[in-house]
Amino acid sequence: MVNTLEWTEAGVVFIDQTKLPTEEVFVTCKNYEEVADAIRTMIVRGAPAIGVAAAMGVALGARDLKANSIDEFRRGFDEICKVLGGTRPTAVNLFWAIRRMQRVFDENASKPVAQLKQILIDEAKRMHVEDIEANRSMGRHGAVLLPATGGVLTHCNAGALATAGYGTALGVIRAAVEGGKNIEVFADETRPFLQGSRLTAWELMKDGIPTTLISDNMAGWMMAKGKIQAVITGADRIAANGDTANKIGTYSVAILAKEHGIPFYVAAPFSTVDLETPDGSKIPIEERSSKEVTHLGGKQIAPTDCRVENPAFDVTPAKYIAAIITERGVAKAPFGESLKKLAAEPTVIGASK
Ligand code: MRU
Numbered sequence: 001m002v003n004t005l006e007w008t009e010a011g012v013v014f015i016d017q018t019k020l021p022t023e024e025v026f027v028t029c030k031n032y033e034e035v036a037d038a039i040r041t042m043i044v045r046g047a048p049a050i051g052v053a054a055a056m057g058v059a060l061g062a063r064d065l066k067a068n069s070i071d072e073f074r075r076g077f078d079e080i081c082k083v084l085g086g087t088r089p090t091a092v093n094l095f096w097a098i099r100r101m102q103r104v105f106d107e108n109a110s111k112p113v114a115q116l117k118q119i120l121i122d123e124a125k126r127m128h129v130e131d132i133e134a135n136r137s138m139g140r141h142g143a144v145l146l147p148a149t150g151g152v153l154t155h156c157n158a159g160a161l162a163t164a165g166y167g168t169a170l171g172v173i174r175a176a177v178e179g180g181k182n183i184e185v186f187a188d189e190t191r192p193f194l195q196g197s198r199l200t201a202w203e204l205m206k207d208g209i210p211t212t213l214i215s216d217n218m219a220g221w222m223m224a225k226g227k228i229q230a231v232i233t234g235a236d237r238i239a240a241n242g243d244t245a246n247k248i249g250t251y252s253v254a255i256l257a258k259e260h261g262i263p264f265y266v267a268a269p270f271s272t273v274d275l276e277t278p279d280g281s282k283i284p285i286e287e288r289s290s291k292e293v294t295h296l297g298g299k300q301i302a303p304t305d306c307r308v309e310n311p312a313f314d315v316t317p318a319k320y321i322a323a324i325i326t327e328r329g330v331a332k333a334p335f336g337e338s339l340k341k342l343a344a345e346p347t348v349i350g351a352s353k
Contacts (some may be wrong), residue, residue, distance in 0.1 A: 002160050002203060004049050005056065007125050012056045014044045017161060021202035032237055033077030039094075042193070046162020047272055048135075048237045051204050052085045052092030052128050058101040059124040063117050073113055077105060089284040090245055090313045093238040094273040097127060100101040131164035133326035134269040134347075138168055139175025142232070142267055146172065147183040150229030153219060153257075156190045156247035157199035158234025158267065165253035168267040169232040171203065174324060175210055184210045186228060190247060192292040192310065216249050231257045235268040235324075242318030242335025243280025244268075248311055254320035255272040263322035270326050272346060273339055280315035288312045 006013045011030040011276035019025045029035045035057030038044050044053045051096065067073035081098050088094060104123045108116050146152055147333035152173060156162075158175040166174060177183055185204055190196035197213050204211040208303060214222060222228050231253055237245045244250075244266050277283055290308035294300060302308070324338075326329040328345045331338035 001165050002206070004161050004164060005044055005053055005128070006122070007059070007128065009033075010104050012038075012053065012060060014038055014053070015161070016043050017045055018043055020161075021198050022131075029057075029060070031064060032057040032084065035060060036083050036087050038086070040196065045195070046157060046159075047091035047093040048131050048163040048168065049161070050088060050091050050283060051097035052124070052131055052164050054087075054094050055097040055101055055124040055127045057084045058098060059117075059121045062105075062120045065117075070109060070113065073116075074105075075111070088286055090207065090236045090286045091272075093271050094270075096194040096271045100127070127296060128164045131269065132166055134271075135163055135166040135168055135171040136175070137327035137331065138175075138267050138269070138325050139166065139171045139178075141327070141330050142172035142265065143176040143179050143181070145230070145263070145265060145323060145325070145330070146179045146181060146183060146232070148228040151184050151186050151222070151227045153186040153188065153222065153228045153231045154200060154215075155188045155196065155219075155231075155233045155250050155253050157195040157203075158232075159200055161199050161203055162234060167203075168234045168269065168325075172232055172265075172267045173204075173209065174207065184212060186219075186222055187211055187213050188216050188219055188249065188253070189213060190249060193312075194246065217251075219253055220256045220260075223256055223262060228257075228260075228262055230263050230265065232267055233267040235266050235272050236313055237277065237283050237337070238266070238268060238273045238324060239277045239279045239283060240275045240336060240339060241279045242321060242324065242331070242333065243283070243337065244316045244318070244321060244324070245280065245285065245313045246316065247285045248314050251314040251316045253258055254316040258320050264316075264320055265323050265325060266316075266321055267325040270328055270342065273326070273343070275339065275343060280317065283313075283315055285314070286312040290297065 159167035
């Protein structure tokens with residue numbers, strides 16, 4: 001399994017996702033500012049991976065803080081959390097992870113600073129392990145929903161690269177294949193950042209899972225031709241009513257799936273569920289640089305000064321979603337009730353919410 005990110009004494013090591021699939025380069029972020037830059041520039045991306053990266057960034061920053069009192073230490077810690085919290089706005093896992101680190105800080109603030117630093121490092125490492133376990137659990141819950149034989153469409157990259165390992169949507173696909181299902185994955189290329197072609201196709205091919213790359217505008221035709229039996233994507237934030245923010249283009253895929261009578265599934269850890277956000281209209285959508293749209297591989301493909309919109313995510317209304325697969329179980333409509341019920345369930349892996 002590809003090592004998306006790892007805590008080391010030298011810093012947090014990431015596989016540089018901006019260089020894939022042609023170069024497998026690892027970068028070491030030696031301080032929390034470098035971790036924040038890695039999140040901002042999408043060296044690391046994907047909601048759960050962003051969450052774990054942020055936790056490791058907090059731990060790294062805290063480890064290197066020089067403070068003479070707990071008050072001074074807390075001021076430095078708050079600044080680290082603020083910088084990391086300002087990197088990307090949509091994936092709620094980022095804020096969930098920072099809040100969890102803040103809680104651990106508060107619970108242990110009376111301990112000697114050296115011990116507190118070690119507790120924060122241990123917590124970040126625990127989140128890494130828990131994320132992989134959550135993905136495996138999602139795989140167990142979700143595999144039964146996929147067809148015994150057939151095509152499964154996915155959008156963006158919700159794989160090992162988007163998580164600490166194994167993946168959410170791709171984890172469910174992996175579990176189904178490991179369980180003997182005969183699945184062919186159709187990977188949308190996912191303009192403009194091309195997570196589908198650069199990352200999903202790369203990691204599935206590494207695993208030997210049959211994968212066909214299509215450009216985004218081919219999805220409807222593939223469905224019409226009977227090549228797709230299910231759609232599964234990840235999520236960046238799931239509102240209390242089930243409305244789901246995910247990579248731009250997911251909304252169109254969900255509507256296409258509905259029109260063709262194909263189930264559209266979302267797989268995400270419970271840390272992606274944001275019960276404080278009542279519905280999708282309240283989810284902040286990140287707007288990224290116009291250059292991602294006007295340029296491809298460094299080459300200009302639009303007129304100079306062309307007006308551009310580049311929302312990085314869209315929101316799929318809950319009514320298009322057949323089920324939300326989490327590590328705690330599968331939620332179905334009405335999601336307002338089923339998600340609340342899952343929130344009350346103890347997680348299989350002891351992760352706190
Ligand atoms: O902009 P990105 O690449 O961070 O967006 C990633 C996605 O939209 C993923 O589908 C989502 O984070 C789920 S990853 C398990």
